[in-house]
Amino acid sequence: MAEPEKQGQLAVLKDAFALTKKNKPLSLVWCALAFIIVIIGGYLLGKSLHHPVYFGILGIPVGILVAFFLFTRFANSAAFASIENQLGAGASVLMSIRKGFTTTPAVSVSRTQDMVHRTVGRAGIILIGEGGAGVRALLIDERRKMERFIPGIAITEIIVGDHSGQVSLRKLQKAVKKLPKKLSKGQLREVRTRLKGVGGLNMPIPKGPMPKGVRLPKR
Numbered sequence: 001m002a003e004p005e006k007q008g009q010l011a012v013l014k015d016a017f018a019l020t021k022k023n024k025p026l027s028l029v030w031c032a033l034a035f036i037i038v039i040i041g042g043y044l045l046g047k048s049l050h051h052p053v054y055f056g057i058l059g060i061p062v063g064i065l066v067a068f069f070l071f072t073r074f075a076n077s078a079a080f081a082s083i084e085n086q087l088g089a090g091a092s093v094l095m096s097i098r099k100g101f102t103t104t105p106a107v108s109v110s111r112t113q114d115m116v117h118r119t120v121g122r123a124g125i126i127l128i129g130e131g132g133a134g135v136r137a138l139l140i141d142e143r144r145k146m147e148r149f150i151p152g153i154a155i156t157e158i159i160v161g162d163h164s165g166q167v168s169l170r171k172l173q174k175a176v177k178k179l180p181k182k183l184s185k186g187q188l189r190e191v192r193t194r195l196k197g198v199g200g201l202n203m204p205i206p207k208g209p210m211p212k213g214v215r216l217p218k219r
Contacts, residue, residue, distance in 0.1 A: 016075040023081050027074035031067040038063035080170050090130045090160040091117045093172050101176065102192060108138045116142045120192055123179035124154030128172070135159060150194055154182040 020027055042059025046052040083089040091105035094117060101121040108116040114131030116138045127142050129135035139157050146155055156179060159166045167175045183191065 016071075016079075019082060020071070020075045020078045023078035024074050027070075027078070031070045031074070034070055035063040035067040038066050084169060087113060088115070088130070089169055090128050090172060093169060094119050094128065094176065097173055097176065104195070108142050110134050110138055114138055118142070118146075118195075119176060120188070120195060121176070121179075122181035122183050122185075122188055123156060123176075124182050125150070125191070125195075126156045126158065126176060126179065128176075129157070129159045150191060153191060 017028075039056065039059040042062065043052050043056040046055025046058075049055065083092055086092075088105060091103060094101070094103040095105065097103070101119050103117060103119045105117045106115050107118045110131070112132060112134055114129070114135040116135070117128045117130070119126040119128060125146055127139055127146070129139045131138075136159070139159070143155055143157065146153070158172070158175060160169055160172060162168050
């Protein structure tokens with residue numbers, strides 16, 4: 001039964017490699033260089049301790065771990081670079097959170113393509129705005145709507161951007177996950193049930209930064 005999971009991990013690695021090669025090709029060279037440096041360093045350390053073969057062999061798995069760590073950092077950066085400034089990029093990032101949060105993209109959209117996404121988790125209802133100056137009005141309207149529909153539930157507003165008081169796309173996941181928990185599991189289930197019929201718009205969402213979930217295949 002473990003085979004489908006392993007295939008999923010390989011598919012993620014393949015996508016991450018293709019994305020990194022396209023957006024940051026030199027990063028793969030740095031990963032290979034790091035692997036070689038670790039092996040050489042292990043051999044030289046072993047030679048000074050009169051065990052060059054042992055430390056040289058030990059350097060191989062260590063080198064793989066170091067190269068893989070660098071690769072995930074580069075792949076994550078490449079993934080964000082591929083969706084930045086795209087319509088719905090914030091929703092893509094939010095929907096890549098695999099546990100504890102449910103995101104409905106584009107619950108409100110203006111003519112100028114400002115939009116609000118809704119995420120539900122133990123922190124309550126989180127409204128995330130993307131766009132220009134008009135997104136603040138959209139957030140206010142959506143907050144009022146939620147307060148009428150589910151009164152008494154904590155509502156947090158976040159605007160995606162690089163200006164003061166905003167949260168950058170790269171820090172959005174972290175900001176959402178750090179919000180204090182205000183709902184019990186039972187309350188969360190009730191909120192999700194009540195919001196189930198209140199969807200968003202059917203719009204294309206750019207593929208999110210999946211390298212966050214990359215893991216080494218389990219042995």
